[in-house]
Amino acid sequence: MTYDFDTPVDRYGTWCVQWDGIADRFPVPDLLPFTISDMDFACAPPVLDALQRRIAHGVFGYTDWRNDDFRGAIRDWFKQRHDTDVDPGSLVYAPSVLNQISQLLRMWTEPGDGVVVHTPTYDGFRKAVTGLGRELRGVPVVDPELALLEAELARPDSRVLLLCSPHNPTGRVWTDAELAATAALCERHGVAVISDEIHADLTHDGFTHLPWTRYARGRWALVTSGTKAFNFPALSGSYGIVGDPDDHAEFVERMNTGEGLASPAVLSLTAHIAAYREGADWLDAVRAYTHGNLRLVQERLDAAFPGLGWCPPQAGYLAWIDLRPVLGGVDDDALQRILVEREGVAVMPGVTYGAPGGGLEPCRTGVIIQPLRRLRSGVWGGAPVSGRGGVGEPPAGSGMPQTCPMAIHENLLGGPPPTHLPDDPEPRELLAAGTPATEVAAKYPTSSLAWARLADEAYEAGRVVESYAYARTGYHRGLDSLRRSGWKGHGPVPWEHEPNRGFLRALHALARAAGSIGEQEEYERCSTFLRDSSATAADTLG
Numbered sequence: 001m002t003y004d005f006d007t008p009v010d011r012y013g014t015w016c017v018q019w020d021g022i023a024d025r026f027p028v029p030d031l032l033p034f035t036i037s038d039m040d041f042a043c044a045p046p047v048l049d050a051l052q053r054r055i056a057h058g059v060f061g062y063t064d065w066r067n068d069d070f071r072g073a074i075r076d077w078f079k080q081r082h083d084t085d086v087d088p089g090s091l092v093y094a095p096s097v098l099n100q101i102s103q104l105l106r107m108w109t110e111p112g113d114g115v116v117v118h119t120p121t122y123d124g125f126r127k128a129v130t131g132l133g134r135e136l137r138g139v140p141v142v143d144p145e146l147a148l149l150e151a152e153l154a155r156p157d158s159r160v161l162l163l164c165s166p167h168n169p170t171g172r173v174w175t176d177a178e179l180a181a182t183a184a185l186c187e188r189h190g191v192a193v194i195s196d197e198i199h200a201d202l203t204h205d206g207f208t209h210l211p212w213t214r215y216a217r218g219r220w221a222l223v224t225s226g227t228k229a230f231n232f233p234a235l236s237g238s239y240g241i242v243g244d245p246d247d248h249a250e251f252v253e254r255m256n257t258g259e260g261l262a263s264p265a266v267l268s269l270t271a272h273i274a275a276y277r278e279g280a281d282w283l284d285a286v287r288a289y290t291h292g293n294l295r296l297v298q299e300r301l302d303a304a305f306p307g308l309g310w311c312p313p314q315a316g317y318l319a320w321i322d323l324r325p326v327l328g329g330v331d332d333d334a335l336q337r338i339l340v341e342r343e344g345v346a347v348m349p350g351v352t353y354g355a356p357g358g359g360l361e362p363c364r365t366g367v368i369i370q371p372l373r374r375l376r377s378g379v380w381g382g383a384p385v386s387g388r389g390g391v392g393e394p395p396a397g398s399g400m401p402q403t404c405p406m407a408i409h410e411n412l413l414g415g416p417p418p419t420h421l422p423d424d425p426e427p428r429e430l431l432a433a434g435t436p437a438t439e440v441a442a443k444y445p446t447s448s449l450a451w452a453r454l455a456d457e458a459y460e461a462g463r464v465v466e467s468y469a470y471a472r473t474g475y476h477r478g479l480d481s482l483r484r485s486g487w488k489g490h491g492p493v494p495w496e497h498e499p500n501r502g503f504l505r506a507l508h509a510l511a512r513a514a515g516s517i518g519e520q521e522e523y524e525r526c527s528t529f530l531r532d533s534s535a536t537a538a539d540t541l542g
Helices: 046-055 070-081 095-109 121-133 145-153 175-191 245-257 268-277 281-302 330-341 369-380 425-432 437-443 449-460 465-484 498-516 520-533 536-540
Strands: 032-034 091-094 114-119 135-140 158-164 192-197 220-224 238-242 318-322 345-349 359-362
Touching: 032 245, 046 158, 046 268, 070 268, 091 095, 095 158, 095 192, 095 220, 095 238, 095 245, 114 145, 121 135, 121 158, 121 359, 135 145, 145 175, 145 318, 145 536, 175 192, 175 220, 238 245, 281 318, 281 536, 330 345, 330 465, 425 449, 425 536, 437 449, 449 465, 449 498, 498 520
Parallel strands: 032 345, 114 135, 114 158, 158 192, 192 220
Antiparallel strands: 091 238, 220 238, 318 359, 345 359
Protein backbone atom coordinates (compact mmCIF):
# COMPACT_ATOMS: atom_id res chain seq x y z
CA MET A 1 0.00 0.00 0.00
CA THR A 2 1.15 3.54 -0.77
CA TYR A 3 0.99 6.21 1.94
CA ASP A 4 1.10 9.98 1.46
CA PHE A 5 3.71 11.50 3.76
CA ASP A 6 4.40 14.46 1.47
CA THR A 7 1.19 16.44 1.87
CA PRO A 8 1.48 18.68 4.95
CA VAL A 9 -1.19 18.35 7.64
CA ASP A 10 -2.18 21.68 9.19
CA ARG A 11 -2.01 21.12 12.95
CA TYR A 12 -2.71 24.69 14.01
CA GLY A 13 -5.78 24.99 16.21
CA THR A 14 -5.57 21.39 17.48
CA TRP A 15 -3.97 22.34 20.82
CA CYS A 16 -0.76 20.60 19.78
CA VAL A 17 2.40 21.40 21.70
CA GLN A 18 4.53 21.44 18.55
CA TRP A 19 2.71 24.22 16.69
CA ASP A 20 0.13 25.85 18.98
CA GLY A 21 2.31 25.66 22.08
CA ILE A 22 5.40 27.23 20.55
CA ALA A 23 4.30 30.72 21.63
CA ASP A 24 4.48 29.66 25.26
CA ARG A 25 8.17 28.77 24.92
CA PHE A 26 9.50 31.43 22.55
CA PRO A 27 8.57 35.13 22.35
CA VAL A 28 9.13 35.35 18.57
CA PRO A 29 6.11 34.78 16.27
CA ASP A 30 5.90 32.59 13.17
CA LEU A 31 8.70 30.19 14.07
CA LEU A 32 9.33 26.82 12.46
CA PRO A 33 9.17 24.58 15.55
CA PHE A 34 11.49 21.63 16.13
CA THR A 35 11.11 21.25 19.86
CA ILE A 36 9.28 18.00 20.60
CA SER A 37 9.50 14.48 19.25
CA ASP A 38 6.29 13.73 17.47
CA MET A 39 5.58 13.53 13.75
CA ASP A 40 3.34 15.67 11.56
CA PHE A 41 2.04 12.56 9.76
CA ALA A 42 -1.51 11.32 10.19
CA CYS A 43 -1.86 8.04 12.07
CA ALA A 44 -1.83 4.69 10.28
CA PRO A 45 -5.12 4.05 8.46
CA PRO A 46 -5.82 0.84 10.43
CA VAL A 47 -5.48 2.81 13.68
CA LEU A 48 -7.83 5.53 12.46
CA ASP A 49 -10.36 2.95 11.29
CA ALA A 50 -10.28 1.14 14.62
CA LEU A 51 -10.72 4.38 16.55
CA GLN A 52 -13.68 5.40 14.41
CA ARG A 53 -15.35 2.04 14.99
CA ARG A 54 -14.83 2.27 18.73
CA ILE A 55 -16.12 5.85 18.87
CA ALA A 56 -19.19 4.82 16.87
CA HIS A 57 -20.03 2.39 19.65
CA GLY A 58 -20.78 5.44 21.76
CA VAL A 59 -20.14 4.07 25.25
CA PHE A 60 -16.85 4.78 27.04
CA GLY A 61 -17.18 3.21 30.47
CA TYR A 62 -14.49 1.94 32.81
CA THR A 63 -12.14 -0.45 31.06
CA ASP A 64 -9.83 -3.32 32.02
CA TRP A 65 -6.44 -3.36 30.28
CA ARG A 66 -5.77 -6.95 31.33
CA ASN A 67 -7.65 -8.37 28.36
CA ASP A 68 -6.40 -10.93 25.86
CA ASP A 69 -6.72 -8.59 22.87
CA PHE A 70 -4.34 -5.96 24.29
CA ARG A 71 -1.84 -8.26 25.95
CA GLY A 72 -1.93 -10.72 23.07
CA ALA A 73 -1.20 -7.95 20.53
CA ILE A 74 1.88 -6.94 22.54
CA ARG A 75 3.06 -10.54 22.85
CA ASP A 76 2.73 -11.17 19.12
CA TRP A 77 4.33 -7.84 18.18
CA PHE A 78 7.43 -8.54 20.23
CA LYS A 79 7.73 -11.99 18.69
CA GLN A 80 7.24 -10.81 15.11
CA ARG A 81 9.24 -7.58 15.23
CA HIS A 82 11.93 -8.36 17.82
CA ASP A 83 12.08 -12.17 17.92
CA THR A 84 11.44 -11.97 21.65
CA ASP A 85 9.02 -13.96 23.81
CA VAL A 86 6.92 -11.97 26.26
CA ASP A 87 4.82 -13.45 29.04
CA PRO A 88 1.51 -11.55 28.96
CA GLY A 89 1.24 -12.07 32.71
CA SER A 90 4.36 -9.95 33.27
CA LEU A 91 2.86 -6.86 31.61
CA VAL A 92 1.83 -3.70 33.42
CA TYR A 93 -0.02 -0.59 32.19
CA ALA A 94 0.41 3.13 32.91
CA PRO A 95 -0.60 6.43 31.30
CA SER A 96 2.91 7.10 29.99
CA VAL A 97 6.46 5.77 29.94
CA LEU A 98 7.61 8.56 32.25
CA ASN A 99 4.82 7.67 34.65
CA GLN A 100 6.13 4.11 34.78
CA ILE A 101 9.68 5.32 35.33
CA SER A 102 8.63 7.58 38.19
CA GLN A 103 6.67 4.76 39.84
CA LEU A 104 9.60 2.35 39.56
CA LEU A 105 12.00 4.95 40.97
CA ARG A 106 9.71 5.37 43.97
CA MET A 107 9.75 1.61 44.44
CA TRP A 108 13.47 1.02 44.04
CA THR A 109 15.16 4.19 45.35
CA GLU A 110 15.07 6.69 48.17
CA PRO A 111 15.58 10.48 48.04
CA GLY A 112 19.27 11.22 47.51
CA ASP A 113 20.01 7.91 45.75
CA GLY A 114 21.88 7.98 42.47
CA VAL A 115 20.27 7.23 39.10
CA VAL A 116 22.73 6.68 36.25
CA VAL A 117 21.92 7.83 32.70
CA HIS A 118 23.82 8.22 29.43
CA THR A 119 24.50 11.76 28.25
CA PRO A 120 23.24 13.61 26.32
CA THR A 121 20.09 12.75 28.22
CA TYR A 122 16.42 13.01 27.30
CA ASP A 123 15.20 15.93 29.37
CA GLY A 124 12.19 13.96 30.59
CA PHE A 125 14.59 11.66 32.44
CA ARG A 126 16.23 14.61 34.14
CA LYS A 127 12.90 16.05 35.24
CA ALA A 128 11.63 12.71 36.55
CA VAL A 129 14.79 11.88 38.48
CA THR A 130 15.47 15.28 40.00
CA GLY A 131 11.78 15.95 40.59
CA LEU A 132 11.71 12.92 42.89
CA GLY A 133 14.75 14.15 44.80
CA ARG A 134 17.12 11.57 43.31
CA GLU A 135 20.59 12.43 42.02
CA LEU A 136 21.11 12.26 38.25
CA ARG A 137 24.53 10.81 37.34
CA GLY A 138 25.61 10.99 33.73
CA VAL A 139 28.12 8.99 31.71
CA PRO A 140 28.92 9.69 28.03
CA VAL A 141 26.99 7.67 25.49
CA VAL A 142 30.35 6.90 23.86
CA ASP A 143 32.18 4.86 26.50
CA PRO A 144 33.99 2.08 24.60
CA GLU A 145 35.33 0.14 27.60
CA LEU A 146 32.34 1.01 29.85
CA ALA A 147 34.86 2.20 32.43
CA LEU A 148 32.97 5.44 33.08
CA LEU A 149 29.70 3.55 33.40
CA GLU A 150 31.18 1.09 35.88
CA ALA A 151 32.63 3.91 37.95
CA GLU A 152 29.16 5.37 38.45
CA LEU A 153 27.46 2.01 38.97
CA ALA A 154 30.08 1.12 41.61
CA ARG A 155 29.20 4.08 43.81
CA PRO A 156 27.50 2.65 46.92
CA ASP A 157 24.38 4.79 46.60
CA SER A 158 23.82 4.23 42.85
CA ARG A 159 20.58 2.28 42.73
CA VAL A 160 19.24 2.37 39.16
CA LEU A 161 20.56 2.52 35.61
CA LEU A 162 17.96 4.35 33.54
CA LEU A 163 18.81 2.97 30.11
CA CYS A 164 17.39 4.51 26.94
CA SER A 165 17.41 1.84 24.23
CA PRO A 166 17.65 2.98 21.47
CA HIS A 167 19.24 6.08 22.90
CA ASN A 168 17.40 9.39 22.84
CA PRO A 169 18.43 11.92 21.56
CA THR A 170 21.40 10.46 19.61
CA GLY A 171 19.51 7.54 18.05
CA ARG A 172 22.22 5.03 18.94
CA VAL A 173 21.24 1.35 18.89
CA TRP A 174 23.11 -0.60 21.57
CA THR A 175 24.96 -3.73 20.41
CA ASP A 176 24.67 -7.22 21.84
CA ALA A 177 28.12 -6.91 23.43
CA GLU A 178 27.31 -3.53 25.00
CA LEU A 179 24.04 -4.73 26.49
CA ALA A 180 25.54 -7.97 27.79
CA ALA A 181 28.41 -6.10 29.42
CA THR A 182 26.03 -3.52 30.90
CA ALA A 183 23.87 -6.29 32.38
CA ALA A 184 26.93 -7.92 33.95
CA LEU A 185 28.07 -4.62 35.49
CA CYS A 186 24.64 -3.90 36.94
CA GLU A 187 24.45 -7.36 38.42
CA ARG A 188 27.97 -7.02 39.88
CA HIS A 189 27.14 -3.77 41.62
CA GLY A 190 23.56 -4.54 42.57
CA VAL A 191 22.03 -1.85 40.38
CA ALA A 192 18.49 -2.23 39.01
CA VAL A 193 17.79 -1.47 35.35
CA ILE A 194 14.85 0.42 33.83
CA SER A 195 15.09 0.18 30.04
CA ASP A 196 13.03 2.76 28.13
CA GLU A 197 12.48 1.25 24.66
CA ILE A 198 9.87 3.58 23.21
CA HIS A 199 12.02 4.28 20.11
CA ALA A 200 12.66 0.59 19.39
CA ASP A 201 10.18 0.25 16.54
CA LEU A 202 11.83 3.16 14.71
CA THR A 203 15.16 1.33 14.34
CA HIS A 204 16.47 1.73 10.80
CA ASP A 205 17.46 -1.02 8.40
CA GLY A 206 20.95 -2.35 9.02
CA PHE A 207 20.55 -2.16 12.81
CA THR A 208 18.77 -4.48 15.21
CA HIS A 209 17.08 -3.46 18.42
CA LEU A 210 17.63 -6.01 21.19
CA PRO A 211 15.08 -5.87 24.03
CA TRP A 212 16.44 -5.82 27.59
CA THR A 213 14.51 -9.00 28.39
CA ARG A 214 17.31 -10.90 26.64
CA TYR A 215 19.93 -9.66 29.10
CA ALA A 216 17.97 -9.02 32.28
CA ARG A 217 19.44 -10.09 35.60
CA GLY A 218 18.35 -9.16 39.10
CA ARG A 219 15.82 -6.35 39.42
CA TRP A 220 14.68 -4.88 36.11
CA ALA A 221 11.84 -3.47 34.03
CA LEU A 222 11.30 -2.70 30.36
CA VAL A 223 8.99 0.26 29.68
CA THR A 224 7.63 1.25 26.29
CA SER A 225 4.61 2.30 24.21
CA GLY A 226 3.31 2.28 20.67
CA THR A 227 2.57 6.00 20.84
CA LYS A 228 5.99 7.07 19.54
CA ALA A 229 6.35 4.83 16.49
CA PHE A 230 2.70 5.08 15.48
CA ASN A 231 2.37 8.76 16.37
CA PHE A 232 -0.54 8.88 18.77
CA PRO A 233 0.97 10.30 22.01
CA ALA A 234 -2.14 12.41 22.61
CA LEU A 235 -4.08 9.19 23.20
CA SER A 236 -1.63 8.40 26.03
CA GLY A 237 -0.97 4.90 27.26
CA SER A 238 2.11 2.77 27.84
CA TYR A 239 2.98 -0.70 29.03
CA GLY A 240 5.93 -2.41 30.61
CA ILE A 241 7.41 -5.74 31.61
CA VAL A 242 8.45 -6.09 35.25
CA GLY A 243 10.75 -9.03 35.84
CA ASP A 244 10.26 -9.92 39.50
CA PRO A 245 6.74 -11.17 40.40
CA ASP A 246 6.71 -9.31 43.70
CA ASP A 247 7.78 -6.07 41.98
CA HIS A 248 5.09 -6.68 39.35
CA ALA A 249 2.42 -7.10 41.99
CA GLU A 250 3.57 -4.00 43.88
CA PHE A 251 3.56 -1.90 40.69
CA VAL A 252 0.00 -2.95 39.79
CA GLU A 253 -1.18 -2.33 43.35
CA ARG A 254 0.36 1.14 43.42
CA MET A 255 -1.30 2.05 40.13
CA ASN A 256 -4.68 0.71 41.22
CA THR A 257 -4.72 2.33 44.65
CA GLY A 258 -2.24 5.13 45.26
CA GLU A 259 -2.45 6.44 41.69
CA GLY A 260 -6.13 5.66 41.11
CA LEU A 261 -5.40 4.40 37.60
CA ALA A 262 -7.05 1.00 37.51
CA SER A 263 -8.97 1.90 34.33
CA PRO A 264 -7.00 2.88 31.22
CA ALA A 265 -7.98 5.17 28.35
CA VAL A 266 -9.94 2.83 26.12
CA LEU A 267 -8.93 4.58 22.91
CA SER A 268 -5.29 4.00 23.80
CA LEU A 269 -5.93 0.25 24.02
CA THR A 270 -7.83 0.39 20.72
CA ALA A 271 -4.98 2.22 18.98
CA HIS A 272 -2.29 -0.12 20.33
CA ILE A 273 -4.15 -3.23 19.28
CA ALA A 274 -4.79 -1.92 15.75
CA ALA A 275 -1.22 -0.69 15.37
CA TYR A 276 0.31 -3.98 16.45
CA ARG A 277 -2.13 -6.16 14.53
CA GLU A 278 -2.43 -4.19 11.29
CA GLY A 279 0.07 -1.32 11.26
CA ALA A 280 3.39 -2.97 10.36
CA ASP A 281 3.22 -1.97 6.69
CA TRP A 282 2.58 1.68 7.55
CA LEU A 283 5.38 1.69 10.11
CA ASP A 284 7.87 0.28 7.60
CA ALA A 285 6.86 3.02 5.15
CA VAL A 286 7.41 5.68 7.85
CA ARG A 287 10.82 4.24 8.68
CA ALA A 288 11.87 4.31 5.03
CA TYR A 289 10.55 7.84 4.53
CA THR A 290 12.17 9.30 7.63
CA HIS A 291 15.46 7.56 6.85
CA GLY A 292 15.39 9.15 3.38
CA ASN A 293 14.83 12.52 5.02
CA LEU A 294 17.76 11.93 7.36
CA ARG A 295 20.01 11.09 4.42
CA LEU A 296 18.97 14.40 2.87
CA VAL A 297 19.88 16.12 6.14
CA GLN A 298 23.29 14.45 5.93
CA GLU A 299 23.87 15.68 2.37
CA ARG A 300 22.91 19.25 3.25
CA LEU A 301 25.01 19.29 6.40
CA ASP A 302 28.02 17.90 4.53
CA ALA A 303 27.70 20.74 2.02
CA ALA A 304 27.11 23.44 4.60
CA PHE A 305 29.59 22.34 7.29
CA PRO A 306 32.66 20.58 5.88
CA GLY A 307 34.34 18.58 8.59
CA LEU A 308 31.19 18.11 10.68
CA GLY A 309 30.95 14.42 9.80
CA TRP A 310 27.31 14.09 10.84
CA CYS A 311 25.71 10.67 10.32
CA PRO A 312 22.01 9.74 10.46
CA PRO A 313 20.83 8.14 13.69
CA GLN A 314 20.54 4.38 13.85
CA ALA A 315 16.99 4.71 15.16
CA GLY A 316 14.33 7.40 15.26
CA TYR A 317 13.70 10.59 13.34
CA LEU A 318 15.60 13.11 15.47
CA ALA A 319 18.72 14.79 14.13
CA TRP A 320 21.15 15.37 17.00
CA ILE A 321 23.60 17.89 15.52
CA ASP A 322 26.78 18.66 17.43
CA LEU A 323 28.54 21.69 15.94
CA ARG A 324 31.68 21.42 18.05
CA PRO A 325 33.68 19.49 15.39
CA VAL A 326 33.42 22.52 13.11
CA LEU A 327 33.26 25.45 15.46
CA GLY A 328 35.03 24.30 18.60
CA GLY A 329 33.26 25.75 21.63
CA VAL A 330 29.95 27.39 20.78
CA ASP A 331 28.08 29.94 22.85
CA ASP A 332 24.79 28.06 23.19
CA ASP A 333 22.76 31.09 24.26
CA ALA A 334 24.02 33.28 21.44
CA LEU A 335 23.51 30.58 18.80
CA GLN A 336 20.02 29.96 20.13
CA ARG A 337 19.18 33.67 19.83
CA ILE A 338 20.49 33.79 16.27
CA LEU A 339 18.44 30.78 15.17
CA VAL A 340 15.27 31.96 16.87
CA GLU A 341 15.39 35.73 16.44
CA ARG A 342 17.02 36.04 13.04
CA GLU A 343 16.46 32.73 11.27
CA GLY A 344 13.02 31.94 12.69
CA VAL A 345 13.73 28.35 13.74
CA ALA A 346 12.80 27.11 17.21
CA VAL A 347 15.20 24.39 18.32
CA MET A 348 16.32 23.07 21.67
CA PRO A 349 19.94 23.86 22.60
CA GLY A 350 22.26 21.03 23.53
CA VAL A 351 22.44 22.17 27.14
CA THR A 352 18.81 21.05 27.52
CA TYR A 353 20.12 17.50 27.23
CA GLY A 354 23.16 18.01 29.40
CA ALA A 355 25.47 18.57 26.42
CA PRO A 356 26.74 22.18 26.47
CA GLY A 357 28.82 23.58 23.65
CA GLY A 358 26.90 23.47 20.41
CA GLY A 359 24.74 20.37 20.59
CA LEU A 360 21.45 20.95 18.81
CA GLU A 361 18.40 18.81 18.23
CA PRO A 362 16.75 20.85 15.51
CA CYS A 363 15.16 18.38 13.15
CA ARG A 364 12.27 16.07 13.43
CA THR A 365 12.32 14.81 9.88
CA GLY A 366 9.30 16.06 8.00
CA VAL A 367 9.84 19.69 7.08
CA ILE A 368 13.60 19.74 6.54
CA ILE A 369 15.15 21.99 3.92
CA GLN A 370 14.07 25.36 5.27
CA PRO A 371 15.37 24.85 8.83
CA LEU A 372 18.65 23.47 7.49
CA ARG A 373 19.14 26.56 5.37
CA ARG A 374 18.42 28.69 8.39
CA LEU A 375 20.76 26.67 10.59
CA ARG A 376 23.54 27.14 8.04
CA SER A 377 22.75 30.83 7.78
CA GLY A 378 22.70 31.23 11.54
CA VAL A 379 26.13 29.63 11.92
CA TRP A 380 28.10 30.75 8.89
CA GLY A 381 26.23 34.04 8.82
CA GLY A 382 27.83 34.82 12.15
CA ALA A 383 27.24 32.57 15.14
CA PRO A 384 29.45 33.47 18.07
CA VAL A 385 32.33 31.12 18.74
CA SER A 386 33.45 31.03 22.33
CA GLY A 387 36.92 30.68 23.76
CA ARG A 388 38.71 32.66 21.05
CA GLY A 389 38.54 36.25 22.21
CA GLY A 390 36.34 38.95 20.82
CA VAL A 391 36.29 37.77 17.21
CA GLY A 392 35.56 34.06 16.87
CA GLU A 393 37.53 31.81 14.55
CA PRO A 394 36.75 28.30 13.31
CA PRO A 395 38.97 25.55 14.67
CA ALA A 396 41.87 23.90 12.89
CA GLY A 397 40.76 21.23 10.47
CA SER A 398 37.38 22.80 9.81
CA GLY A 399 38.26 23.87 6.28
CA MET A 400 38.01 27.56 7.21
CA PRO A 401 41.09 29.81 7.53
CA GLN A 402 42.08 30.43 11.14
CA THR A 403 42.11 34.18 10.60
CA CYS A 404 38.50 34.24 9.40
CA PRO A 405 36.31 36.13 11.92
CA MET A 406 32.88 34.54 12.24
CA ALA A 407 31.34 36.49 15.13
CA ILE A 408 27.89 38.00 14.93
CA HIS A 409 27.73 41.62 16.08
CA GLU A 410 25.37 43.24 18.51
CA ASN A 411 23.42 45.01 15.81
CA LEU A 412 21.97 41.71 14.64
CA LEU A 413 20.85 40.99 18.19
CA GLY A 414 19.16 44.32 18.79
CA GLY A 415 22.17 46.16 20.22
CA PRO A 416 24.02 49.22 18.98
CA PRO A 417 25.28 49.35 15.38
CA PRO A 418 28.96 48.68 14.70
CA THR A 419 31.45 51.53 14.43
CA HIS A 420 32.30 50.83 10.78
CA LEU A 421 29.70 50.39 8.10
CA PRO A 422 30.38 47.66 5.49
CA ASP A 423 32.17 49.89 3.00
CA ASP A 424 33.51 52.75 5.01
CA PRO A 425 36.64 54.23 3.43
CA GLU A 426 39.14 52.56 5.78
CA PRO A 427 38.60 48.93 4.75
CA ARG A 428 38.26 49.92 1.08
CA GLU A 429 41.56 51.76 1.20
CA LEU A 430 43.32 48.85 2.89
CA LEU A 431 42.04 46.38 0.30
CA ALA A 432 43.01 48.72 -2.53
CA ALA A 433 46.52 48.97 -1.05
CA GLY A 434 46.90 45.19 -1.17
CA THR A 435 46.25 44.34 2.48
CA PRO A 436 45.11 40.71 2.66
CA ALA A 437 41.35 40.38 2.95
CA THR A 438 41.70 38.17 6.03
CA GLU A 439 43.47 41.00 7.87
CA VAL A 440 40.90 43.56 6.77
CA ALA A 441 38.01 41.33 7.83
CA ALA A 442 39.65 40.73 11.17
CA LYS A 443 40.09 44.47 11.77
CA TYR A 444 36.77 45.53 10.21
CA PRO A 445 34.49 42.49 10.67
CA THR A 446 31.47 44.35 9.28
CA SER A 447 33.14 45.09 5.94
CA SER A 448 31.04 43.35 3.33
CA LEU A 449 33.71 44.15 0.74
CA ALA A 450 36.33 42.22 2.72
CA TRP A 451 34.02 39.22 3.01
CA ALA A 452 33.22 39.42 -0.72
CA ARG A 453 36.96 39.45 -1.47
CA LEU A 454 37.43 36.37 0.74
CA ALA A 455 34.55 34.68 -1.09
CA ASP A 456 36.13 35.43 -4.47
CA GLU A 457 39.52 34.09 -3.38
CA ALA A 458 38.01 30.89 -1.99
CA TYR A 459 35.92 30.33 -5.11
CA GLU A 460 38.91 30.81 -7.41
CA ALA A 461 40.81 28.27 -5.31
CA GLY A 462 38.01 25.73 -5.70
CA ARG A 463 36.77 25.98 -2.11
CA VAL A 464 33.15 26.53 -3.05
CA VAL A 465 31.44 25.83 0.28
CA GLU A 466 33.93 28.11 2.01
CA SER A 467 33.18 30.77 -0.59
CA TYR A 468 29.48 30.37 0.17
CA ALA A 469 30.12 30.94 3.88
CA TYR A 470 32.14 34.10 3.29
CA ALA A 471 29.66 35.48 0.77
CA ARG A 472 26.71 34.92 3.04
CA THR A 473 28.46 36.69 5.89
CA GLY A 474 29.26 39.66 3.64
CA TYR A 475 25.71 39.74 2.36
CA HIS A 476 24.27 39.96 5.89
CA ARG A 477 26.76 42.65 6.89
CA GLY A 478 25.80 44.77 3.91
CA LEU A 479 22.09 44.10 4.20
CA ASP A 480 22.10 45.21 7.81
CA SER A 481 23.86 48.45 6.93
CA LEU A 482 21.43 49.22 4.12
CA ARG A 483 18.47 48.72 6.40
CA ARG A 484 19.90 51.02 9.04
CA SER A 485 20.38 53.68 6.40
CA GLY A 486 16.65 53.60 5.60
CA TRP A 487 16.52 51.05 2.75
CA LYS A 488 13.24 49.11 2.98
CA GLY A 489 14.34 45.84 1.40
CA HIS A 490 13.50 46.76 -2.18
CA GLY A 491 14.46 49.38 -4.70
CA PRO A 492 17.77 50.23 -6.34
CA VAL A 493 21.19 49.83 -4.74
CA PRO A 494 23.28 51.81 -7.22
CA TRP A 495 26.62 50.30 -8.24
CA GLU A 496 27.83 53.81 -8.96
CA HIS A 497 27.75 54.63 -5.24
CA GLU A 498 31.03 53.06 -4.16
CA PRO A 499 30.00 52.13 -0.57
CA ASN A 500 27.34 49.82 -2.07
CA ARG A 501 29.82 47.72 -4.01
CA GLY A 502 30.83 45.44 -1.16
CA PHE A 503 27.22 44.40 -0.60
CA LEU A 504 26.62 43.87 -4.32
CA ARG A 505 29.83 41.88 -4.72
CA ALA A 506 28.88 39.71 -1.76
CA LEU A 507 25.42 39.17 -3.25
CA HIS A 508 26.99 38.17 -6.56
CA ALA A 509 29.40 35.79 -4.82
CA LEU A 510 26.53 34.28 -2.85
CA ALA A 511 24.53 33.61 -6.02
CA ARG A 512 27.56 32.05 -7.71
CA ALA A 513 28.42 29.78 -4.77
CA ALA A 514 24.78 28.80 -4.17
CA GLY A 515 24.49 27.69 -7.78
CA SER A 516 27.71 25.70 -7.53
CA ILE A 517 26.58 23.70 -4.48
CA GLY A 518 23.14 22.97 -5.92
CA GLU A 519 21.09 25.53 -4.01
CA GLN A 520 19.07 26.42 -7.09
CA GLU A 521 16.33 28.29 -5.25
CA GLU A 522 18.82 30.50 -3.45
CA TYR A 523 20.81 31.03 -6.65
CA GLU A 524 17.72 32.25 -8.48
CA ARG A 525 16.62 34.48 -5.61
CA CYS A 526 20.05 36.10 -5.27
CA SER A 527 20.43 36.54 -9.03
CA THR A 528 17.03 38.21 -9.26
CA PHE A 529 17.81 40.40 -6.26
CA LEU A 530 21.10 41.47 -7.86
CA ARG A 531 19.46 42.38 -11.17
CA ASP A 532 16.63 44.25 -9.45
CA SER A 533 19.03 46.13 -7.16
CA SER A 534 21.55 47.14 -9.79
CA ALA A 535 21.52 46.18 -13.44
CA THR A 536 24.94 47.77 -13.72
CA ALA A 537 26.32 45.50 -11.00
CA ALA A 538 24.79 42.45 -12.66
CA ASP A 539 26.36 43.38 -15.99
CA THR A 540 29.71 44.31 -14.46
CA LEU A 541 30.09 41.24 -12.27
CA GLY A 542 28.64 38.79 -14.79
